[in-house]
Amino acid sequence: MCQLLAMNCNTPTDIMFSFTGFALRGGNTDEHKDGWGIAFFEGKGVRHFVDHQAAVDSPIAGLIKSYPIKSKNVIAHIRKATQGVVSLENCHPFVRECWGVYWVFAHNGDLKNFAPVLDAAYHTVGSTDSEWAFCYVMQEMRKHFGDSMPPLAEISRFLRQICSEIAAYGTFNMTLSNGEALFVHCSTNLHYIVRQYPFCEATLSDEDIAIDFAAVTTPQDKVALIATAPLTCNEHWTPFGAGEFKVFVDGDVLAAEAA
Numbered sequence: 615m616c617q618l619l620a621m622n623c624n625t626p627t628d629i630m631f632s633f634t635g636f637a638l639r640g641g642n643t644d645e646h647k648d649g650w651g652i653a654f655f656e657g658k659g660v661r662h663f664v665d666h667q668a669a670v671d672s673p674i675a676g677l678i679k680s681y682p683i684k685s686k687n688v689i690a691h692i693r694k695a696t697q698g699v700v701s702l703e704n705c706h707p708f709v710r711e712c713w714g715v716y717w718v719f720a721h722n723g724d725l726k727n728f729a730p731v732l733d734a735a736y737h738t739v740g741s742t743d744s745e746w747a748f749c750y751v752m753q754e755m756r757k758h759f760g761d762s763m764p765p766l767a768e769i770s771r772f773l774r775q776i777c778s779e780i781a782a783y784g785t786f787n788m789t790l791s792n793g794e795a796l797f798v799h800c801s802t803n804l805h806y807i808v809r810q811y812p813f814c815e816a817t818l819s820d821e822d823i824a825i826d827f828a829a830v831t832t833p834q835d836k837v838a839l840i841a842t843a844p845l846t847c848n849e850h851w852t853p854f855g856a857g858e859f860k861v862f863v864d865g866d867v868l869a870a871e872a873a
Contacts, residue, residue: 615854616691616692616693616706616718616720616721616722616723616842617636617638617639617691617692617710617722617841617842617843618689618690618691618721618787618788618789618804618836618840618841618842619632619688619690619691619839619840619841619842619845620687620688620690620720620789620791620796620798620836620839620840621632621687621688621716621745621796621837621838621839621840622623622686622687622791622795622796622838622840622862622863622864622865623686623687623689623835623836623838623864623865624834624836624837624864624865625686625688625781625834625835626656626684626685626686626864627681627684627685627686627835627837628682628684628685629652629654629678629683629688629690629833630678630679630681631676631816631818631823631825632839632841632845633652633675633679633690634679634693634818634821634823635693635818635819635820635821635823635845635846636669636690636820636841636845637650637669637675637678637679638669638670638820638821639663639692639820646744647665647667648666648668648693648753649665649666649667649692649693649702649704649705650664650665650667650668650669650672650675650690650691650693650705650753651663651665651690651691651706651707651718651720651836652678652688652689652690652691653665653688653689653690653707653709653718654685654688654708654750655685655686655687655716655791655793655822655872656685657793658715658716658793659671660709660716660718660793660817661685662707662709662718663678664702664705664706664707665705666701666702666704666705667865669692677760678753683843684795686864687718687791687793687794689707689718689719689720689789689790689791689796690707691705691707691720691721692704693706693723698851701740701831703740703741703744703854704713704740704742705781706719706720706721706722706744706838706868707719707720708748708787708855709742709765710736710748710749710752712752712756712763712792712817713757713762713763714760714763715758715763715792715793715794715831716792717752717790717791717792718790718791718792719744719748719751719788719789719790720739720741720744720788721743721747721748721786721787721788721818722759722785722787722788722803722842723744723784723785723786723787723788723802724742724743724784724785724786725743725747725783725784725786726783726784727746727783728746728780728783728784729746730744730746730750732749732750732753734753734756734757735749735753735756736748736749736752736756736805737749743784745863746786747780747786747851748790749856750780751773751777751780751790753775753793754776755769755772755773758772759772760823762803764861766794766795766861768799768852769795770795770797770859770868773790773797773799773859774799776819777799778799778857778859780814781799781801782847784801785801785802786799786801787799787800787801787802787803787804787842795862795863796838796840796856796860796861796862796863797860797861798856798859798860798861798862799859800854800855800856800857800858800859801820801856801857802856803842803843803853803854804840804841804842804853805840805841805842805843805844805851805852805853805854806835806839806840806841806851806852806860806867807839807844807846807849807850807851807852807866808837808838808839808863808865808866808867809827809834809835809836809837809838809839809849810835810837810865811831811834811835812828812829812835813826813827813828813835814826814827814828814850815827816845816846816848816849816850817846817847817848818842818845818846819843819845819847820845822845835865836864836865836866837865838862838865838866838867840862847866849850850868
């Protein structure tokens with residue numbers, strides 16, 4: 615299956631260190647070589663890069679590893695195709711608009727016999743179950759709430775319910791962000807870590823690269839990272855439980871009642 619990486623933080627932060635290790639899993643240290651993508655929120659805008667080449671061979675991935683794009687919310691994906699051919703339109707993350715803001719989505723898993731009717735403004739471009747699920751979520755959310763964006767807690771409750779509905783069709787590990795919050799649902803395998811003061815040194819699991827975060831942060835910084843498998847070998851990553859849904863805002867994991 616595919617692998618996911620996401621970041622949510624309280625101040626714009628670059629993802630170069632984590633993405634360097636993550637990209638190696640796209641055809642080097644792991645078999646996810648059927649494309650990759652990454653999206654960065656910047657204000658109301660989104661920088662969106664996808665490539666059907668393996669991440670280890672992609673010159674665009676090389677740019678991301680070397681250029682410090684800073685963002686408070688980032689979603690990345692490396693693909694091992696289960697549904698849909700290897701092509702640019704089938705690469706995650708996918709982007710859609712709702713209530714005048716962009717929403718970015720990526721999925722790891724396989725949904726069997728999942729084909730709800732898409733009867734509103736959201737339709738697929740590619741041929742993946744993932745994009746179909748994303749369009750369905752956007753469609754039903756817009757139908758449920760109408761023309762105005764509701765408070766975060768109401769969105770979170772709706773997403774928690776619809777993710778559980780979709781997960782009944784198979785594996786639905788997903789990350790979704792509107793630039794304000796990062797919503798995460800786990801079916802089988804996801805982990806997270808929150809880095810905050812006092813910061814320590816971290817070493818990548820997929821390459822012998824280390825960074826002392828104390829040297830590149832301030833005491834106020836807080837960064838939450840979500841990944842399919844832990845990206846570092848000397849930090850404690852917390853596994854998600856099966857069926858667990860979490861919301862991250864400004865690097866914090868929101869309590870269930872707040873989310």
